[in-house]
Amino acid sequence: MTATTPSIELLPGGQPRLAAGCWRVNPARSYASFAARVADWQVRGRLPLTGGVLIREPVEDSTARLAARASAVSTGSPGLDRVLAGPGFLDAMTFPEISFRLELLVWVPAGWRAVGRLQVKDTEHDLACQLDLHYGETQPDGSRRVIIVSSWVIDSRWVTSRRIPGLGRRIVMTCSASLEPGM
Secondary structure, three states: OOOOOOOEEEOOOOOEEEOOEEEEEOOOOOEEEEEEEEOOEEEEEEEEOEEEEEEOOOHHHOEEEEEEEHHHOEOOOHHHHHHHHOOOOOOOOOOOEEEEEEEEEEEEOOEEEEEEEEEEOOEEEEEEEEEEEEEEEEOOOOOEEEEEEEEEEEEHHHOOOOOOOOEEEEEEEEEEEEEEEOO
């Protein structure tokens, strides 16, 4: 196992663990999805993810950064996408990126936990979540992808300071990051 060609290890119970080394997020297979309630209407959308992970020994010293382009928000409705990327919500012209910076990665008997900072617009917010790791397909070079999935709830006031009638306070987020060896 080297820093240039990391591998996947198994912890007791068969839980996958990223081996020490560099991992990159495959943007074609990685995204952050969201769901928010506006009145009686459920709004769902996605943002593509980019970034990288550096797993160190001990694992608590690991680092990661994920990013999403605010202008790439996609709900399936071009008009709604423009509103969400506009100045009333994500304000993509002023704040082009939403990012997450890992501050602590830890294995506990119940699984992986991550603690970090989510930056939306010009404000950082503490964020903690559980991570679920799954094996992906084997690459032509014999390496294997790892899919990391996490879910959490953010406050809609992190996205907009305007009062939107019927907009619920909770926005449910799910990230699915497909990691490949290398950075």
